[in-house]
Amino acid sequence: MNSLLHRRDFFASGSHWLGAAALGSLGLGGASGAVPGPHFTPRAKRVIYLHMVGGPAQMDLFDYKPQLQKWYDKDLPPSIRNGQRLTTMTSGQARFPIAPSKFAFSPAGQCGMWMNRQLLPHLSRKADEICWMRSLHTEAINHEPAITAMQTGNQVTGRPCLGSWASYGLGSGNDNLPTFVVLVATPSNREQEQAISARLWSSGYLPGEHAGVSFRSKGDPILYINNPPGVSNSVRRRSLEGLKAFNQRHFQRLGDPETQTRIAQYEMAFRMQASVPELTDLSKEPEHIFALYGPEARKPGSFANSVLMARRLAERGVRFIQLYHNNWDHHSNVAGRMPSQCRDVDQPCFALLEDLRQRGMLEDTLVIWGGEFGRTVYSQGGLSHENYGRDHHPRCFSMWMAGGGAKGGMIHGETDDFSYNIVRDPLHISDFHATVLHLLGFDASRLSYKFQGLDGKLIGVNPAKVVKALVA
C-alpha cells in the first residue's frame, strides 16, 4: 500500500517523476519509492542462476569418492542409510547396491578440487575462480517441492523466488528491459526431462511486477513483443502517437493519474519493441565469442546460446537471469546421459565466467550452478560396471558459484565415504539463500514483505546464517 501512495505522490509532484514512477510499476525499473534497497554495499549487482533441473549426481561430478570402487555392487550399509526415507521409486528394491562413479576424477587448479575432468574439462580450468559447495542439503525428495524450495525457500508453492526478491530488493538496472528474466534452455537430450512450472518464476506474494519475464528462443522472444503481420514500425509509431493524443484528451477530461501511467507504459512497450531485436540478435557477436562458447552457441535455445544471451542481458542491466537446463534426472543410464548433459554445460559455463571476467563484470556478477537435490550412491535398477541409475537424494548435493563476491578456490563441506550424509560444514539451502542475499547486500532476516499478517521472507520463519567462508 505504501508503494501506491508513493507512486501517486510522484504523479502529484510533477511530470519529471512520471518516468521513474512508471518504471517502478512495471518491473522495468527500480526508480520508484517501492524499492527497499540494499542494507549494505552489495558485492554482486546481478545474478545469473543456472539451475540444473532434475538434480545432477554429485558423486559423478564434484564429490569424489575413490573408496567406493571397492564397494562395487555391495549393499549400502544400514548404518549409513540409518533408516532415512527413500523415494517410492527405490524403497521397494530388494537391494541397494553401491554404484561407484565410472568417470575419471583428478584434481583441478591450485585449490586441488577433485572433479570429473573427463566430462568437465573446460570448467575445471576455472577451479580456482569457483566456490565449490559439496554439502548442500534440503528436506524435499521429489522434484516439484525440491525445486520450489530451492528457489523460494519453501516446498509449498506461492512464495516469491530468489529472482523476485532481487527485483523487489534492488529494483531495475535498466529502463527498457525487464528486471528479472527467465531462459529455459533446450538440452540436447530430452528423454528424462522433468516438468517445470511458470509458477517457479511468479512473484508469489510480492507485487506482480517482480515476476520473471520469460525470454523464449522460439516465436516472440518476449510474448507479444512483435507487431502483428502487416504492421510496420512506422504504422505502429503513428498508431501509438494517435493513441497518446486520445489518452491525453481523456486525461484532460478525467484527470486520473493512472491515464498518465498508461501513456508511459505504452511508450515503454514501444521502447522494448525497439530494444529486444538488438538484444536477441547474436549475429553481431564476434567470431572469438562463438569460439569461446562453442559452436552450439549459434543454435537458438541451446544451453550455450542461452548462456550467451544471459551475458547480453546482464550487460544491459538485467538484475537477475534465471536459466534452466533440464534432463539431469538420471534414474537410469547415467553412462549414456551424463556425457551429453556435461557437453551441454561444460564449455558454456567456462565461457561465461571467462567472458564476464574479460568484460570486468565477473566481480559484480554472481554465477550460480546447481540442481534441486543430489542423487543416491546406490543404483536404481540394474547395476553393471558400464552403467547404473541413481535415485533422488536430498541429504547432500553439490553446487558451485563464482564471481560477485563468492570465494574462488574454496572447497566447502564434506560428505561421508558414500556421499550420503554430510560430515563437515553442512549447508542448508536456507543458509545458501541467506548467503546469496548477503552478496546482494541484504540481511536475509530483514528483507521482508508483509503478507497475511506475517513478515514474509525468503528464509521463512527460521533463522538462517550467512556462511562467511563462502564470501571472498
Added chain:
Amino acid sequence: MRGQYDQVGEEVRAEVPAALGRLPNDAPRNRLGLARWLVSAENPLTARVAVNRFWQEVFGQGLVRTPEDFGIMGAAPTHPELLDWLAVEFRESGWDVKRFFRLLVSSATYRQSAAVTPLKLERDRDNGLLSRGPRFRMDAEVLRDYALMVSGLLSQRMGGPSVKPYQPEGIWDVVGLPGGDTREFVQDKGENVHRRSLYTFWKRMAPPPNMEIFNAPSREVCSVRRERTNTPLQALVTLNDPQFVEAARVLAQRAMRAVPNDDAACLQWMARRVLCRPLDAVELPLALQSLREMRALYEDDLNAASSLLGVGITAGDADLSKAGCAALTMVANQWLNLDEVLTK
C-alpha cells in the same frame, strides 16, 4: 495429541472460534448448527464479508480493503456504519444478490463522475472517501470478452468443456513432461476460439499468458482480490495478441459494411460500439487524420494490408478495399488500447 491419532487427549465438542461468538446451546453440534449460526442475526460477519466483496466488484475496492481478512491484521473499514447498514439490508432482503447489486449501481455514490479534480486528488487521492465514482482497469477476462463483444465475435454459448483459443507457440511445451497430455497445445477451431474467457482451458503450470499478464490469479489457491498492475507487457498483449488484432479487424469490417463511403460516420459508428459514445469535436479530426494516414500507408503496401487482414480465423470481407479495411483495423486496434476502453 498434536495430530497423533493414537494419543487421545481431552474430548472437545464442535464450536465456533470463541472470538466470533458461540453456537446457541440448543443448536445441533454439526454442519446444520454451523450453517444456521453463519446466517443468523447474531453473526454479522457473513453478511459483512459478502457485501464487502460485492462492493469491491462494483467499486474496485472494498469498504474493507482486505476482503480476505476481517481480523486484527486486516484493514479497518473506511465506512463502518455503511458496511453494517449494507450487511443488514442484504440479510433482511433474504440474501437477494441481484437486488443488492441493483442497490449498489443505482446509488448516488456509484453514479458520481469518476473525474479527478486537483482538490479530490489532494484530499482523497485513493478515493477512500468515495468522493468520485469508481474507475479501474478491467480484469483480464473482461478485457478479452469486451474486445470480442464489441467486434461481434463473442460466442453466447454457455457451458461445456474448456476451450483453447489463440496462444503463442511453446507455452506448454517448455514446462510439460515428455508424453504428458498437455505438452502440445492444439488450438481449437471455429466458435470455441471466441467463447467467453471463463471457458478458456487453464493449465496451471503455464496459464494462458494473455490472462496472466493482466493479473489473473494462478488458480493454485483461492483468491478474493486481484492485483491490478499497469505494465508494458499488458500493452503488448492488447496491441499484438491475435485475439485482439482479429477483434479489431472484424470490428473494422463490420463498421465498413454498416456505413460505407463515409469516413466520419463510419468512425462514429465504431466509436459508439467501442466507447459507448460519439467522438467529440477534438477527437473526430484526430481519428480522421489517423485513418487517412494509415490508408495512405497501406495503399502503398497492399501486401502488408493483406497480411494484417489475414490475422485470425474469421473470414475476411473480399468486397471491402484492402487498404481501407487495414487502416480502419489499425484505428480499431488503437481504440481497443485506449485508457478509456481498458478502464471501467
